[in-house]
Amino acid sequence: MDRQGCVIGxxxxxxxxxxxxxxxxxxxxxxxxxxxxxxxxxxGLPNTVSVSPSRQTNPFSAAGQSGAVLFIVxxxxxxxxxxxxxxxxxxxxxxxxxxxxxxxxxxxxxxACDELRILRTTARTHLRHVMAKLGVRRxxxxxxxxxxxxxxxx
Numbered sequence: 001m002d003r004q005g006c007v008i009g010x011x012x013x014x015x016x017x018x019x020x021x022x023x024x025x026x027x028x029x030x031x032x033x034x035x036x037x038x039x040x041x042x043x044g045l046p047n048t049v050s051v052s053p054s055r056q057t058n059p060f061s062a063a064g065q066s067g068a069v070l071f072i073v074x075x076x077x078x079x080x081x082x083x084x085x086x087x088x089x090x091x092x093x094x095x096x097x098x099x100x101x102x103x104x105x106x107x108x109x110x111x112a113c114d115e116l117r118i119l120r121t122t123a124r125t126h127l128r129h130v131m132a133k134l135g136v137r138r139x140x141x142x143x144x145x146x147x148x149x150x151x152x153x154x
Contacts, residue, residue, distance in 0.1 A: 011038055017051045018068050025053035025066035033068070048073040082146075089149060090133050099126045103139065104146040 023029030033052040050071040086097040102112040113123045136142045
């Protein structure tokens with residue numbers, strides 16, 4: 001891909017996958033997209049490329065052009081932790097993100113309090129703030145939201 005995000009060269013499997021996703025987005029196909037590994041020229045770990053149909057390629061445009069979205073994962077790039085992802089994605093404080101991360105790992109509130117060395121009342125306050133920022137009402141919804149977003153990134 002060039003710096004503007006246009007595909008300028010691809011392996012034999014990627015171009016047909018992009019074309020099928022574009023046809024689906026335009027209402028003329030049934031491809032759900034897919035994922036492939038693309039080898040690097042330098043022999044490093046391959047990139048993972050996932051293709052998905054998109055009914056609108058530019059969400060800020062009223063043009064409504066359909067197309068495909070490519071998600072490219074470079075396994076050699078530095079990854080941020082789940083806690084850092086939570087902070088960045090949801091605007092959590094370090095303490096809120098730490099608590100949310102432990103809950104997403106399946107720990108209960110008492111165990112999280114012990115690991116973070118905080119009082120239960122403090123944990124409850126952090127939990128209330130986290131739930132408000134993520135727009136959820138129950139702890140189970142909170143964990144589900146984290147696992148579907150930040151957890152998937154890590």
